[in-house]
Amino acid sequence: MAKLIHIFVGGESFADKTIKKYSHAGNDDIVHVAGIIFGRTLEALATKDEGDLYPGTWLHRKDKYFNNPNARFIMVDVPDLAAGMDVASGLLGTPYGYSDCLKTAIFEETGTQLPDSDATTMCAEDWVRIDRGAGLPVLPDIEPGNISPVRFYRALINDHGGIDVTHLFRNKGVA
Numbered sequence: 001m002a003k004l005i006h007i008f009v010g011g012e013s014f015a016d017k018t019i020k021k022y023s024h025a026g027n028d029d030i031v032h033v034a035g036i037i038f039g040r041t042l043e044a045l046a047t048k049d050e051g052d053l054y055p056g057t058w059l060h061r062k063d064k065y066f067n068n069p070n071a072r073f074i075m076v077d078v079p080d081l082a083a084g085m086d087v088a089s090g091l092l093g094t095p096y097g098y099s100d101c102l103k104t105a106i107f108e109e110t111g112t113q114l115p116d117s118d119a120t121t122m123c124a125e126d127w128v129r130i131d132r133g134a135g136l137p138v139l140p141d142i143e144p145g146n147i148s149p150v151r152f153y154r155a156l157i158n159d160h161g162g163i164d165v166t167h168l169f170r171n172k173g174v175a
């Protein structure tokens with residue numbers, strides 16, 4: 001089995017606290033998901049990071065979150081990494097899904113799922129799509145654009161044997 005590293009990131013800004021409230025994060029300090037693939041950090045961001053052409057899904061430096069005290073690294077085994085990489089490759093350059101982000105709030109508050117597509121994506125949606133592409137049936141009854149970061153985190157830990165390997169990414173430069 002190949003392994004994929006997911007990065008779940010917390011925060012305390014007003015927006016972070018709003019996300020945690022509607023996603024029922026409780027004590028889980030999680031508002032964002034990224035992950036390591038192609039030797040880089042793949043993530044969808046609502047605002048441009050350095051080098052991004054517009055808000056969306058891009059590759060950032062591999063060590064971006066290594067020593068971030070609000071980041072935890074979760075490793076899962078996936079059956080078909082090459083297929084997951086195909087999905088990830090197709091997601092690069094996808095515009096950020098602001099409406100996808102709203103969908104997670106609506107789903108968490110009402111249980112209603114809204115139709116989703118990969119025309120725009122948000123952070124958890126990208127990694128749910130990559131994991132599913134890699135053969136991991138993450139939250140199969142929920143459209144990816146409706147899945148909040150903390151719901152995704154709990155599914156990896158509770159349903160897919162996700163292991164916290166944060167200690168491997170502390171006090172390190174680029175591997």
Ligand SMILES: [Ca+2]
Nearest residue numbers: 117120121145
């Ligand atoms: Ca979407």
